[in-house]
Amino acid sequence: MMPDLGQVGPAAEPVVQPVPEKLPAVVFDQVGKTYGRIHALSQINLAISGGVTGILGLNGAGKSTLFNLLMGRCKPTTGQVRLFGIDPWQDPTPYGRVGFVPESEKLHDWMTSFDFVTTFARLHGFTRDEAKVEAERVLDFVNLKEVMHTPIGRYSKGMRQRVKIAHALVNDPDLIVLDEPLTGCDPLARTTIMNVVRELGRMGRTVLVSSHILGEIERITEQIVLLHRGQVLALGNVHGIREQLDRIPHRILIHCSEGKRLAKAVIDMEHVHGVMIPSEGVVDILTHDLGAVHQHLPSVLIEGGFKVTRIENPDDDLESVIGHLVGGGGR
Amino acid sequence: MGSSTKAWSGLDRKATAVAEFTLRQYRTRLSTWVVLASCVVALGTVLLFYIDAMNDTVESVDNDGDGLFDEDGPDFPSSVDATSTTFGYDDDGDCRESDRPDGAKDTNNNGVVCDAILRQNWFGGSAILWDNDVDEDPNEEYFVEEATHRAFLLGYGKLGIVFLLGIFLPLFLATGLIRGEMTSETMHFLLAKPIARGEVLLYRMLGYLTLVWPASAAVVVLSALVTGFAAPGEGVFRFEDLGIWLAILLATWLALLVYGMLFMTLGVMWKYGIVLAIPFAAWEFGMAFLSMGLPSSPLLRVSVIGWCLAIIDAATALSWSDQEAFIAYTTDYAVWSHTVVAPGESLGFLTSQAPFEISATGNIAVAILVLLFQAGVIWIIGQSLFKGKEIA
Numbered sequence: 001m002m003p004d005l006g007q008v009g010p011a012a013e014p015v016v017q018p019v020p021e022k023l024p025a026v027v028f029d030q031v032g033k034t035y036g037r038i039h040a041l042s043q044i045n046l047a048i049s050g051g052v053t054g055i056l057g058l059n060g061a062g063k064s065t066l067f068n069l070l071m072g073r074c075k076p077t078t079g080q081v082r083l084f085g086i087d088p089w090q091d092p093t094p095y096g097r098v099g100f101v102p103e104s105e106k107l108h109d110w111m112t113s114f115d116f117v118t119t120f121a122r123l124h125g126f127t128r129d130e131a132k133v134e135a136e137r138v139l140d141f142v143n144l145k146e147v148m149h150t151p152i153g154r155y156s157k158g159m160r161q162r163v164k165i166a167h168a169l170v171n172d173p174d175l176i177v178l179d180e181p182l183t184g185c186d187p188l189a190r191t192t193i194m195n196v197v198r199e200l201g202r203m204g205r206t207v208l209v210s211s212h213i214l215g216e217i218e219r220i221t222e223q224i225v226l227l228h229r230g231q232v233l234a235l236g237n238v239h240g241i242r243e244q245l246d247r248i249p250h251r252i253l254i255h256c257s258e259g260k261r262l263a264k265a266v267i268d269m270e271h272v273h274g275v276m277i278p279s280e281g282v283v284d285i286l287t288h289d290l291g292a293v294h295q296h297l298p299s300v301l302i303e304g305g306f307k308v309t310r311i312e313n314p315d316d317d318l319e320s321v322i323g324h325l326v327g328g329g330g331r
Numbered sequence: 332m333g334s335s336t337k338a339w340s341g342l343d344r345k346a347t348a349v350a351e352f353t354l355r356q357y358r359t360r361l362s363t364w365v366v367l368a369s370c371v372v373a374l375g376t377v378l379l380f381y382i383d384a385m386n387d388t389v390e391s392v393d394n395d396g397d398g399l400f401d402e403d404g405p406d407f408p409s410s411v412d413a414t415s416t417t418f419g420y421d422d423d424g425d426c427r428e429s430d431r432p433d434g435a436k437d438t439n440n441n442g443v444v445c446d447a448i449l450r451q452n453w454f455g456g457s458a459i460l461w462d463n464d465v466d467e468d469p470n471e472e473y474f475v476e477e478a479t480h481r482a483f484l485l486g487y488g489k490l491g492i493v494f495l496l497g498i499f500l501p502l503f504l505a506t507g508l509i510r511g512e513m514t515s516e517t518m519h520f521l522l523a524k525p526i527a528r529g530e531v532l533l534y535r536m537l538g539y540l541t542l543v544w545p546a547s548a549a550v551v552v553l554s555a556l557v558t559g560f561a562a563p564g565e566g567v568f569r570f571e572d573l574g575i576w577l578a579i580l581l582a583t584w585l586a587l588l589v590y591g592m593l594f595m596t597l598g599v600m601w602k603y604g605i606v607l608a609i610p611f612a613a614w615e616f617g618m619a620f621l622s623m624g625l626p627s628s629p630l631l632r633v634s635v636i637g638w639c640l641a642i643i644d645a646a647t648a649l650s651w652s653d654q655e656a657f658i659a660y661t662t663d664y665a666v667w668s669h670t671v672v673a674p675g676e677s678l679g680f681l682t683s684q685a686p687f688e689i690s691a692t693g694n695i696a697v698a699i700l701v702l703l704f705q706a707g708v709i710w711i712i713g714q715s716l717f718k719g720k721e722i723a
Contacts, residue, residue: 064723065723068721068722068723071519071522071523072522073519073522073721073722073723074721074722074723075721092522092524092525092526092527092528093525094525095523095524095525095526096525098523100519100523102516102519102520102523104516104517104519106515106516106517107517108356108517110355110356110359111355115355119348119351119352120348120520120524122344122345122347122348123344123345123348123349123521123524123525123526124524124525125344125345125525126344127344128344167520168523
């Protein structure tokens with residue numbers, strides 16, 4: 001059960017000057033960023049306001065650079081970045097309305113999570129007492145209230161991730177930016193964090209969350225920005241990408257000691273277009289209907305008495321989606 | 332409540348939050364305690380040598396060989412006139428009561444019998460010319476101890492506290508104020524808040540000062556207590572040195588501020604800022620000696636330590652108004668008595684003129700303003716460097 005942020009009461013009066021509500025939370029206008037001769041980002045045009053948006057991309061696609069620009073840590077080489085209408089490189093004012101969860105796992109290990117959140121809450125202009133109340137509220141929200149007086153150094157990865165999220169929520173932000181929040185988390189922490197993110201979206205906050213795993217983002221949101229080599233490759237609903245994916249054949253890799261016998265057994269299956277044996281003990285099945293093949297596969301395997309060590313769907317990762325989108329045809 | 336009050340309280344909340352955070356961060360680091368403890372041990376050891384020196388008795392010398400010890404003097408003026416001043420007193424009366432004609436009682440030719448004068452010598456220093464049999468057998472213990480005490484206070488204060496403490500603490504505690512957060516990747520948290528980078532710099536400095544100012548004050552107060560009780564003098568405690576100690580404390584605080592600001596900025600500039608700090612520290616070390624050997628050198632005006640030590644020089648003139656005559660006395664005494672090593676030599680080296688021909692307080696005020704100005708300029712440079720820094 002997720003506690004409702006709204007019921008705890010509004011955060012204390014923010015010291016930050018209010019920015020007109022109509023402005024979109026995040027605007028990238030023709031933004032490019034180069035490091036020497038490397039183009040980290042080019043021609044980025046985005047306007048994001050409300051809801052949860054997934055920033056998808058492989059490592060090195062430009063997700064971190066995008067966030068660095070957004071958080072005023074780097075200056076765009078070309079174009080303009082606007083956070084609630086303000087250039088974040090020049091003016092830190094909009095951060096009063098932003099919560100940022102950095103990718104880095106580094107935290108001040110010597111502090112307790114309560115001290116950590118309280119300290120950074122005060123940078124939003126809370127008094128010491130107000131900050132303590134707010135810190136307790138957000139730590140409760142991410143289920144860390146019981147351990148909040150324990151030094152962060154003793155926390156698990158998932159707990160550390162949640163401390164960062166709690167600290168980002170302490171100012172009751174309109175925009176929450178999470179850089180790879182699920183990396184290194186165990187399944188339970190993953191579920192908790194995903195729930196928190198979805199909950200924030202439901203509460204009408206603008207949430208940006210980056211990931212390099214398509215499946216993760218799909219479980220959080222439908223609205224995505226797909227980055228590839230510093231450019232926006234696709235934008236919009238994740239189903240669009242799924243549909244494109246469905247038009248090209250899927251692959252199923254089965255690791256099995258009797259590869260040739262298995263190949264013969266599956267070639268006659270319905271929906272199977274082709275079978276390859278890329279290496280000894282591996283069978284590569286091509287199909288347009290992944291679901292149907294997966295439905296019938298167990299019975300074929302059991303009937304034949306095959307000893308299967310592993311089944312993989314290599315297409316179901318971001319790399320092959322991007323491969324298909326960029327190449328137009330797939331492998 | 333106006334909006335300005337609100338802005339102030341907001342500023343205050345941020346400032347205290349960052350300063351408090353910085354202070355707690357220092358507290359959890361072993362290096363902080365090692366640095367502080369090594370300073371205390373080093374200075375404490377020097378203090379022990381001082382106590383030892385004060386407990387050594389200086390043997391009385393029968394300078395004139397008349398069988399009496401220390402029967403005459405010492406006498407020297409409490410203030411220095413520019414060229415020629417009559418002073419001194421023939422304590423045992425052997426000059427005044429002698430049968431010699433008055434001309435033979437006025438060997439320094441100033442028209443007064445049985446006196447001594449303080450003259451500007453050829454090197455710009457001062458020298459004493461005695462009439463015969465005036466102060467011919469003064470009390471060695473008195474002025475050797477007095478000179479040793481003053482020399483120690485100035486040497487220990489100028490080099491031990493103002494320079495070494497003033498540069499050693501920021502070298503280890505200020506260089507990482509910003510750079511440390513950058514390398515440990517925790518700067519993200521600070522920069523993702525509605526707080527300007529220049530403010531981060533300022534509040535981190537504030538946290539640093541909250542540690543080093545009280546720490547250095549404790550060192551100064553302890554040293555003042557130890558030397559105050561161990562020093563030669565009439566009463567149980569020597570109050571006349573407190574002005575010097577106050578100047579030492581002030582100079583140390585300003586040194587800690589300017590050096591801290593500078594080293595923090597060097598840390599912003601470059602990952603290995605401490606490497607840049609070392610040649611600078613060497614320059615300052617040279618300047619510290621120059622300020623004693625050649626206090627009129629214009630080079631001192633482009634240093635930090637030159638201005639810090641000027642505060643102590645001006646305070647010396649205020650607290651020990653007889654300092655110049657005293658140096659002359661102890662130096663010249665050694666020349667004609669051939670008996671003791673002159674403590675005046677080292678005292679003369681450690682004592683300098685304040686830089687400007689204005690009052691001592693005026694000199695102190697100018698030095699304070701210059702040092703604050705230096706800190707301000709470095710902060711402006713530091714924050715513009717930090718503002719332009721991309722922290723990926």
